[in-house]
Amino acid sequence: MRGRFITLEGGEGAGKSTLLAGLEAWLRAQGLAVLRTREPGGTALGEALRVVLLDAARAPISAEAELLLMFAARAELVRSVIQPALSAGQWVLSDRYTDASYAYQGGGRGQPEARIRGLEQWAACDLQPDRTLLLDLPVDAGRARALGRDPPDRIERESNAFFERVRAAYRARAQAEPTRFTVLDASASPQTVLDAACASLRPLLEPRA
Numbered sequence: 001m002r003g004r005f006i007t008l009e010g011g012e013g014a015g016k017s018t019l020l021a022g023l024e025a026w027l028r029a030q031g032l033a034v035l036r037t038r039e040p041g042g043t044a045l046g047e048a049l050r051v052v053l054l055d056a057a058r059a060p061i062s063a064e065a066e067l068l069l070m071f072a073a074r075a076e077l078v079r080s081v082i083q084p085a086l087s088a089g090q091w092v093l094s095d096r097y098t099d100a101s102y103a104y105q106g107g108g109r110g111q112p113e114a115r116i117r118g119l120e121q122w123a124a125c126d127l128q129p130d131r132t133l134l135l136d137l138p139v140d141a142g143r144a145r146a147l148g149r150d151p152p153d154r155i156e157r158e159s160n161a162f163f164e165r166v167r168a169a170y171r172a173r174a175q176a177e178p179t180r181f182t183v184l185d186a187s188a189s190p191q192t193v194l195d196a197a198c199a200s201l202r203p204l205l206e207p208r209a
Helices: 016-029 044-054 063-087 098-108 113-122 139-146 160-176 190-205
Strands: 005-010 034-038 091-095 131-136 181-185
Touching (some): 005 016, 005 098, 016 034, 016 131, 016 190, 044 063, 063 091, 063 098, 063 113, 098 113, 098 160, 131 160, 131 190, 139 160, 160 181, 181 190
Parallel strands (some): 005 091, 005 131, 034 091
């Protein structure tokens, strides 16, 4: 029985880490095997590229290089972690996936959607999530939440205008694919968000070949 692939998306301070922990515990309570990963990261190569991509002290990275580095990490993650886990019947929870590239490198950086789609088909094996949970939150509110955490990384230092474009791109993708996306009001309490996320995933609990 193939497992399910669940991705969490959203802007800065939306609460993805909190929701991931709650979902992992809930799915395990249903008797499911769960693998949790993140992007960029999840493999030795991916974690090394994460340092390159997020280190605020590094020289600027071109939008094209950023996109390719993201997909290099993703190509390794899909082939060495996600696909084997799904084939073994595990549920995979990922903190970001290809929708993040459409939002950040597409909406934020202006990379053409067709270019990202081509990389998705090739580098990511055109692997699509069974459900994508989008934690939607106004940019100002998300950035206020993020204050006081670790020092901002290279991407977190971008302007409000950048993150407004990211949010708009996420919302456009959710509107275009309503059967895959569930949009969650990230301004609600963590328990309310978790309850809504669990309700979205319950229909996927039915076994499938």
